[in-house]
Each structure stands twice: as C-alpha cells, then as structure tokens.
Amino acid sequence: MTDPQGQAPASPVDEVGPAEPGPGRGGAAGSRPAAAPGPLARLGEVPHLGLVAALALLAVVGLVTVPDTFATTSNLVSILALAATIGVITVGATFVIIGGGIDLSVGAVMALASVWATTLATQSYGPFMMIVCAVLVGTGAGLVNGLLIAYGRLVPFIATLAMLVAARGLAQRMSDRKTQLVAQGNELIVELSTTRLLGLPLLVYVFALVVVLGWVLLNRTTFGRRTYAVGGNAEAARLAGIDVRRHTMWLYALSGLCCGIAAVLIMARTTTGSSTHGDLYELDAIAAVIIGGTLLTGGRGSIIGSILGLLIFTVITNLFILNGLNTSDQLIAKGLIIVVAVLLQRRGLRSPT
Secondary structure (H helix, E strand, O other), X not given: OOOOOOXXXXXXXXXXXXXXXOOOOOOOOOOOOOOOOOHHHHHHOOOOHHHHHHHHHHHHHHHHHOOOOOOOHHHHHHHHHHHHHHHHHHHHHHHHHHOOOOOOOHHXXXXXXXXXXXXXXXXXXXXXXXXXXXXXXXXXXXXXXXXXXXXXXXXXXXXXXXXXXXXXXXXXXXXXXXXXXXXXXXXXXXXXXXXXXXXXXXXXXXXXXHHHXXXXXXXXXXXXXXXXXXXXXXXXXXXXXXXXXXXXXXXXXXXXXXXXXXXXXXXXXXXXXXXXXXXXXXXXXXXXXXXXXXXXXXXXXXXXXXXXHHHHXXXXXXXXXXXXOOHHHHHHHHHHHXXXXXXXXXXXXXXXX
C-alpha cells in the first residue's frame, strides 16, 4: 500500500531502527558488551608517552655513565640553554611541516640575521635596533621562501635549498667571513644569556614563551586549523574556501620570524654574529619535528611532540659530549634516529585502524 505520493509508508522497524543483536534476538548466544579497556590499553593512549619514556631512558643512561656531571644543575641548565635556540626554530618548522612543506634554510637564515644585526652594532646602533633587524631579516627571508613556493610554484625543497645557499653566501659576504662581536653598549642582548631568573637564563623563558604562543596559535586559532587542513589535503582546503597559497606564504614567514628570534638568542649565547652560526640546525629542527610525531606529508603533528623530540636530541648530544665521543659519531647517531623515526611513521600509517 502506498501513500498519495506513491511511496510506501515506513514500517515500525524503519522508524525505530534495527534491533540490537543479543541473546534470543538473532545475536550470538552468550554475547556480552565489549569490556572496558584495561590499564595497559589506557596507558597506551597517553599522548607522547613514548617520547617521555625515551627521555627517561636517556636520563638513566646519563646517571649510569656520567653520574657526577649529568644530573648537576649547571649541566641541566646547559641542556635547556642549548635547546632554546634550536627550539625556537623547531616551533616554526613544526608549522611548515604540518602545512605540508619543508624548510631547509632555517640555519642559514638565522646566521644571516645574526650577521646583519651585529653589522648594525658596529655602526653604533643600539640593542633594540639589533633585535628589530634580526627579526625583520628572518621574517623577510621566510616571506621570500613563501612567495616562491606559493605563487612561484617552486617545490619547497628547491626554494628553501636555494635560500640556504643564498643566505649563507650573503652572510659570508657581509661579514667578510669574519666573526663579528656584539659591540659594547648592547649588554641588553648579552643579558638574555647571563641574567638568571629562578636559576634559569632569560633566553630559556623566551623559548618557553615562543612555545606557548606557538601552541595557542596551532591549537586555538583559525590559523592553526587551516594549517592542518592545508597539510592534510590542499585541494579540499581550497574547495572549503581557504586561500591555500596565501596561507602557505604566511607559514614560511612564520618560520622566518622564528629564525630571527633564534638569531637574537644565539647572539646572546655567543656574543657574536657569524656566517657559521646555525650549521646543520635544519637537520636538528626537522629531526625533532619528525621524532615528535609530525608527518612529513603534513596534516598531523603537535608543538609539544616537537619539543619533546628536540629535548631527546639535545640530551643525546649532551651525553655524547660528557662521554667524550666524537662529533662524527653524534651525526651518525642522529641520522640513524631520523631513519628509524620515519620507518616507524610509515609502519604506523600502514597498520589497520
């Protein structure tokens, strides 16, 4: 029997929905509701548990191999101070990689910003102008990367590789391959490293502030949601109304901004600007992001994971130094860690959900 519009009326089953299977209703005999996950299963759902466990394991290694020096306050402060400079760069790299890109120029851009700022110092400019200069140079270089990639249609690898070479070369030309000292009268910059608050240098607090701001930007703003969308599926993001090219440009500008801030921190630590600053920092930053769980293909990642990955790398470097191991061995170990991290990512993506 049909209604006046020629459609059969819905049956009571259609209105109510299919009955739940169970004993006496066609379900398997003796079937029971799924048991709640056990403690081990819930433990596996804790975010970044593996990274925290790796850090704990490294701490145990340090206490066993160099017990007299690893756990000292001065060594722990040194670890945080070393992590601060690369950590600021890592925050910017996290945004770029989540957005589906890559930035190989971060170390060279930081070196260029430090040389440019110390050049101003030799011309009697004050610390405020040096800081502004470093930030503007870093942001400008990142903006050039973004324009070339978003509107020039260059592959991110090629565009940022070209910036790496050009920025390093420009830094060498400006400094005449010499190390430039932070001139007298610019103690404000040096005090970021020498002044301590609650036992920690001020540059550690600058690093912490950048991390907090990066986390808020990525997790609590439209910019962050668009970053995940662009990295996950750029075409779907475009169809959803996101200006993918403009957003990509701003991602690289943000990375450059972080390089400029890192240049201020490295000038504070070393009291110099040099074209050799930031050598292989791109390796450390990208590796930290990957170890922290961010996909190289984009669309997934976190600031906290990247910082934990950075701390793992920094502690490993510290342990190598304390145990008197060769620098080349450090590079080999870092390379192996990167390969293992990428292989684990690929295995995780292939595993059924």
